[in-house]
Amino acid sequence: MKLNHFYKLSHIIIFSFVFFTFKIFAVENIDERVKKLTLELRCMTCQNQSIYDSDAEFSNDIKKIVKNKLKNGESERDIKKFLVERYGEYILFRPLMNYNNIFLWSFPFILLIIGLFFVLIKSKGNKV
Amino acid sequence: MSSLVGFLSLVFAIGINFYLFLSRYIFKFQKQKFNFFIRFSSLLTLLSFFSLMYAYVVSDFSNYNVFQNSHSNKPLIYKISGTWGNHEGSMLLWLSILSIFSFFFSFTKNIDKSFQRLTLIIQSLLHILFGLFIVFTSNPFLVNSILVNEGLGLNPILQDPGLAVHPPILYGGYVGYSIVFSIAIAGLFQNTDDEWLYVAKKWSLISWTLLTGGIALGSYWAYYELGWGGWWFWDPVENISLMPWIAGLALVHSLMMVRGEQAIKKWIVFLSILCFSLSVFGTFLVRSGILTSVHSFAADASRGIFILLIFFIVTGFGFLVFLLKEPKKSNDLNLLFINKVSALVINNILMIIATLTILLGTIYPIIIEVMYNKRISVGGPYFNATVIPIMIPGFLLMSIAPILSWQTNKIQNSKKYVLGFIILSILVSIQSYFLDFNTWGFVGLLLGFWIILASIIAIFSSYKVKFTIRFIQIINPHIAHIGVGIAIVGITCSSVFQNELDFNLNEGDKFNVNGKIVLFEKIETTNQINFQSLRGKFLFDIEKNQSKEIQAGKNFYPVSKMITSEAGILHQWNKDIYLILGDQKNNEWFVKVLINPFVSFIWLGVIIMIYSGLIAVSRR
Numbered sequence: 117m118k119l120n121h122f123y124k125l126s127h128i129i130i131f132s133f134v135f136f137t138f139k140i141f142a143v144e145n146i147d148e149r150v151k152k153l154t155l156e157l158r159c160m161t162c163q164n165q166s167i168y169d170s171d172a173e174f175s176n177d178i179k180k181i182v183k184n185k186l187k188n189g190e191s192e193r194d195i196k197k198f199l200v201e202r203y204g205e206y207i208l209f210r211p212l213m214n215y216n217n218i219f220l221w222s223f224p225f226i227l228l229i230i231g232l233f234f235v236l237i238k239s240k241g242n243k244v
Numbered sequence: 245m246s247s248l249v250g251f252l253s254l255v256f257a258i259g260i261n262f263y264l265f266l267s268r269y270i271f272k273f274q275k276q277k278f279n280f281f282i283r284f285s286s287l288l289t290l291l292s293f294f295s296l297m298y299a300y301v302v303s304d305f306s307n308y309n310v311f312q313n314s315h316s317n318k319p320l321i322y323k324i325s326g327t328w329g330n331h332e333g334s335m336l337l338w339l340s341i342l343s344i345f346s347f348f349f350s351f352t353k354n355i356d357k358s359f360q361r362l363t364l365i366i367q368s369l370l371h372i373l374f375g376l377f378i379v380f381t382s383n384p385f386l387v388n389s390i391l392v393n394e395g396l397g398l399n400p401i402l403q404d405p406g407l408a409v410h411p412p413i414l415y416g417g418y419v420g421y422s423i424v425f426s427i428a429i430a431g432l433f434q435n436t437d438d439e440w441l442y443v444a445k446k447w448s449l450i451s452w453t454l455l456t457g458g459i460a461l462g463s464y465w466a467y468y469e470l471g472w473g474g475w476w477f478w479d480p481v482e483n484i485s486l487m488p489w490i491a492g493l494a495l496v497h498s499l500m501m502v503r504g505e506q507a508i509k510k511w512i513v514f515l516s517i518l519c520f521s522l523s524v525f526g527t528f529l530v531r532s533g534i535l536t537s538v539h540s541f542a543a544d545a546s547r548g549i550f551i552l553l554i555f556f557i558v559t560g561f562g563f564l565v566f567l568l569k570e571p572k573k574s575n576d577l578n579l580l581f582i583n584k585v586s587a588l589v590i591n592n593i594l595m596i597i598a599t600l601t602i603l604l605g606t607i608y609p610i611i612i613e614v615m616y617n618k619r620i621s622v623g624g625p626y627f628n629a630t631v632i633p634i635m636i637p638g639f640l641l642m643s644i645a646p647i648l649s650w651q652t653n654k655i656q657n658s659k660k661y662v663l664g665f666i667i668l669s670i671l672v673s674i675q676s677y678f679l680d681f682n683t684w685g686f687v688g689l690l691l692g693f694w695i696i697l698a699s700i701i702a703i704f705s706s707y708k709v710k711f712t713i714r715f716i717q718i719i720n721p722h723i724a725h726i727g728v729g730i731a732i733v734g735i736t737c738s739s740v741f742q743n744e745l746d747f748n749l750n751e752g753d754k755f756n757v758n759g760k761i762v763l764f765e766k767i768e769t770t771n772q773i774n775f776q777s778l779r780g781k782f783l784f785d786i787e788k789n790q791s792k793e794i795q796a797g798k799n800f801y802p803v804s805k806m807i808t809s810e811a812g813i814l815h816q817w818n819k820d821i822y823l824i825l826g827d828q829k830n831n832e833w834f835v836k837v838l839i840n841p842f843v844s845f846i847w848l849g850v851i852i853m854i855y856s857g858l859i860a861v862s863r864r
Contacts, residue, residue: 156625164479166624169472171826171836209623211608220608220622224601224630231593235586 150183153192156210160203247307250295251385254336257288257343258375261368268365279350282364285371286343293340296384297327305395308386309333315397315803317774325408326398331531331547332384334411338527339374341412341419342367345447349423355443359434366426373554381547397803400775406465410458414485417455418523421488421516424448424495428516429562431509432569438502441509444516445499446861451519452492453857459485460850467843471809471824474739475846478624483606484526487599491519494595496860497588510570511592517562522599524555529606587645594638598631605630639691642728643698646721647706660705664697679741688736695729717863724856731849737842738820745839748832757821757837760785764835775799777810780825780833784814796823796835817844 154168159175167175178199185195199207211217264281299307300323303316313330314323322329328337346367352360378384424447431440462485467475476482495515498508528551605622612620644661672690676682699722703709707718747755749764756762765781779797796812812823820843826834 158621158623164477164623165472169474171834204619206619206621209621210625210629211620211622220604220626223604224597224634227597227600228634231597234593235589238589
């Protein structure tokens, strides 16, 4: 009887996952892609504001450029590369994952692993 | 005249602290009214601060600092808050709060007298350091060399009631850690009993509560004054305030272990030193002008170097004592797969990782600039991608942590929690299927509601519900965690499900926001005492009788020739309608409407956290 409930539950879960995957891979429209990209770009003429949030002239220009490039089928990577060549890496709020920034990106996860080891070693001795 | 009084009392207070230190530790005078001198120097420092405030209130432009940062036709509240709206004044505020903490600490009962004195001596060393810093690099009492009738004015962006009280409360948190620092160092020197841990707990709770309030006020201000629609931007200065906040939270939690006789003294001392070091380091970063932000007043390299020096003295001294006078080895930790100790240890580890990650992200651009002479940014996307995933296990754990046992592995009523979690996941799944699915939205909502639900289950299944003060104190950890859960729900909804609408409008146009008709009534310009205001008047939901007015616009401050944006916000319990009036083009106004769902939950959550902080302080 209990097992029966479990099967029903797992069916529900599996079905919902199938629905979700459809939702996730649904094609994003162009405005959403512009938003996603420009949220990660710095408005160079403002103080610590993203291009998406800003209404400065600079930001509006970049928004137009990004939109056109996306319409032409360029990838986000290419657009970022183009902007970095033009304005420098300073424009990217998300630092590039390259050789130079390897420390920046790996640091938290190295700490996490060290912390995990610490807990495991400390708790090994007195397991019940 | 008031400047002279202020300067003399400032110097005199520093002198008293020198005398106390020298007489006690160099010349070994034992007979003296120690507490009297400490209190006297505190009052002198306060006198110094209030005489600066007086100079601001009466617009005494013979004081150079007042001339630089004030104007005679400002409202009184901004004359008062102008006292700390600049570098020199804010450092004097810092010192005054340090004195206030010493003052109150000298009244603490139930602690060893010699321990109390040692703590206060360390406080007075800090007083000397910061006092000299003010006198030599940031003196707010300099005389204006020219005769003037009018000042240069306060930065208009700071002319806001929320921001008027934000610095004193925030500094209360930062500087509050000085007393925790002093207590920890004194504890290392004396190394006797564990009584000091209880004292440290109280003071670290006070500091943490103040810091929470200060940060919340700051971000609320950013929400309605900057007009960007958000309330947290991972701005360097925000990060700086977040670091001691998280480290302080870790400290408060590890002090909980005192109750279970599992305290790791070493770790507690380390955290106490770290919290204050981070506060001083933050002050260095902000005041040196290395970071560009709303907070950097006129930058001056010599000040930066001086604060850096103080930072190295404080941190170096702290950690040196820590290494030399290592605390006695405490009991072994009783770490089990899941008990209270392991939950607290994991919580501490995660919080420290989060703190260090924020630290690295904040100073990384500086390091890169020094090493490669290249400017890069480390912004929100980095912190969202690192700090948030790291904290998730901690959030999961905090839902049940308060009811875990110290000794055993068992969870009471575990079935109820499992059932609750399953039902909740199904509900959130259904919700996210009907709205747009978003991974972060799903995770955030599930976590937030799970914390709330589990805490409620814990309260009702583990304790007898009574309406007594004792009961309120017992369930306090759960209440605090419910606050966090509510805040997580608010944060998730307002950032993930934010909706934006853009319009180009003429006066008299009607437009549709979420099915409600909004009327753009008119544009109005008025002259206020110290600024000109331009306001667009909007009527929200005009089809109902009780339509609500929203005003959004800009202010122009002629004294400093600056324009600030004034967002119009209609607060509702489940959403904020956030209006920004843009520029006028071809006779049409650009209007941006943001619908921020459940923003009020963030502030509610923060208020609950502050409330819990206060209750915890009251608990003995």
